Amino acid sequence: MASDSKYITLIKKTSQSLFPIICNNCGSKTLIPNNLGVCTVCELIIIKEESDSQGKLFETVIPLLTKNSVIEASKALDGLSKSATTPSISYILGVFYGILSDYAYFNLNYNGKGFMEENSSNKYLSLDLTSKSKEFFFRALKLISKLEQKGNDILYLEFMTNIKLGRIFYALNSLKALNANKTEAYCNYANMVYAVESKRKDSESFVKPMFSTSLNSFFYLSKVFTQKKKLEDAITILKFINENVNMPISYAYLIKLESMVAAAGFN
Ligand SMILES: [Zn+2]
Numbered sequence: 001m002a003s004d005s006k007y008i009t010l011i012k013k014t015s016q017s018l019f020p021i022i023c024n025n026c027g028s029k030t031l032i033p034n035n036l037g038v039c040t041v042c043e044l045i046i047i048k049e050e051s052d053s054q055g056k057l058f059e060t061v062i063p064l065l066t067k068n069s070v071i072e073a074s075k076a077l078d079g080l081s082k083s084a085t086t087p088s089i090s091y092i093l094g095v096f097y098g099i100l101s102d103y104a105y106f107n108l109n110y111n112g113k114g115f116m117e118e119n120s121s122n123k124y125l126s127l128d129l130t131s132k133s134k135e136f137f138f139r140a141l142k143l144i145s146k147l148e149q150k151g152n153d154i155l156y157l158e159f160m161t162n163i164k165l166g167r168i169f170y171a172l173n174s175l176k177a178l179n180a181n182k183t184e185a186y187c188n189y190a191n192m193v194y195a196v197e198s199k200r201k202d203s204e205s206f207v208k209p210m211f212s213t214s215l216n217s218f219f220y221l222s223k224v225f226t227q228k229k230k231l232e233d234a235i236t237i238l239k240f241i242n243e244n245v246n247m248p249i250s251y252a253y254l255i256k257l258e259s260m261v262a263a264a265g266f267n
Helices: 002-017 053-057 072-084 087-110 116-145 154-166 168-181 182-197 202-209 217-227 231-244 248-264
Strands: 021-022 029-032 036-037 045-047
Touching: 002 231, 029 036, 029 154, 036 231, 045 182, 053 182, 072 087, 072 116, 087 116, 087 154, 087 248, 116 154, 154 168, 154 182, 168 182, 182 202, 182 217, 202 217, 217 248, 231 248
Parallel strands: none
Antiparallel strands: 021 029, 036 045
């Protein structure tokens, strides 16, 4: 267990060196190193000086993004769907519906006293939220395709949207364009995500340099550990992140790993 505590010490160290901020993309509370960083909720780049009007759009939804208010939150998101006129807003809606879908799914599997009818309604709710999430990710891509010019922020958004949709090949196209522009703020994080999601053998070497600037790097480290079949280490990291950092993606992944372990009859 010595290696576990080593990573948790690192996560604590990083958390203490970062500053709290409200993400100007999605309105969530998060931590970044200085004037520039990656949001732990939406994974978009936060530039401190930029306008926070888009973040304010989600003000009413943020407090509802919890395991216990999935229905209320999805209604609030439905109310915002007409506002999805930009790629970035559409992407955030995709992310938020995805988070709610994970929560609905959680209620399905881990609600010990749940009745069959309740389980099946949670299942349909989760599927419905997943399809809404995909719908908004595709809308983001459609809006991006209509743009005449793509700056780094748009290339990065296109990259992340394809990653969220599991379209690794399309993500690579945006990544190549991003790397050609050599803007570190976007490239370093995107290259890490791509290395892990495409299961590169040396992906850990992309993750480690990000430890000091992004808490999300520890989420990607847990994915690397999973790929290396070090499930216990992956779960230890995810449990700690899940309890201490505002990072809903870590929650869904933790459940997946715990179910895998349970299904395989470990422990
Ligand atoms: Zn955000």
